[in-house]
Amino acid sequence: MDSVSICEIPVVPEVHPAVLRRRSPMAFDADAEIGDAALDTILDAARLAPSAGNSQPWAFVVGRRGDGVHARIVRHLAGSSARWAPDASAIVVNLARVLVEDTDWEYSEFARYDLGQAVAHMTLQALSIGFDAHQFRAFDRDAVAVEFGVPREWEVTSMTAFGVAAPGTVAGVTRERRSRDDVTWARARGDERR
Numbered sequence: 001m002d003s004v005s006i007c008e009i010p011v012v013p014e015v016h017p018a019v020l021r022r023r024s025p026m027a028f029d030a031d032a033e034i035g036d037a038a039l040d041t042i043l044d045a046a047r048l049a050p051s052a053g054n055s056q057p058w059a060f061v062v063g064r065r066g067d068g069v070h071a072r073i074v075r076h077l078a079g080s081s082a083r084w085a086p087d088a089s090a091i092v093v094n095l096a097r098v099l100v101e102d103t104d105w106e107y108s109e110f111a112r113y114d115l116g117q118a119v120a121h122m123t124l125q126a127l128s129i130g131f132d133a134h135q136f137r138a139f140d141r142d143a144v145a146v147e148f149g150v151p152r153e154w155e156v157t158s159m160t161a162f163g164v165a166a167p168g169t170v171a172g173v174t175r176e177r178r179s180r181d182d183v184t185w186a187r188a189r190g191d192e193r194r
């Protein structure tokens, strides 16, 4: 291997600790605060995500618990997410740019794919500075769009609650994963490679 990696490579390949630790907590510590610098860093991780043709089809509405934006977001949560999301330190609304302005042309066939990737970057970045993240869809999408004057070329896609999991918190409703074999449709291993 003649390329130089900027990451330290473990002797035995292993899943990154942040990936292993990541979970979607169902309860957050309502006293945990998140500072501006931490939020900046999380947003920067999103900005640095790859996207098709570098189209960067994402935008975010950021509400910190106790501020006006947060209050405007919380108003539109569904009953299920209203039970836990408002206690998180911040709620971020994730928007995808789906249309070219003033047209019905698709902005990018990968808009939602790229947004998801940016959000994944945010969740791992958050973990690395001490914050858990729980993405969710349980809210009124149209009402959020009206609340924040979202133009029609943007879609309010999902939200992420960032915060510190409450002690003893169980993670999401379902955490079972499909096996590696089940998610791998074709692969040659070891000696099978030609």
Ligand SMILES: Cc1cc2nc3c(=O)[nH]c(=O)nc-3n(C[C@H](O)[C@H](O)[C@H](O)COP(=O)(O)O)c2cc1C
Pocket (backbone or CB within 6 Å): 022, 023, 024, 025, 081, 134, 135, 136, 137, 138, 158, 171, 172, 173, 174, 175
């Ligand atoms: C796009 C998306 C939408 C989701 N919507 C909800 C939701 O509305 N309510 C909820 O409690 N969790 C929601 N989740 C969290 C998933 O249920 C959770 O990621 C999954 O059960 C796996 O658990 P884990 O994240 O703890 O590994 C959502 C996750 C994603 C990525």
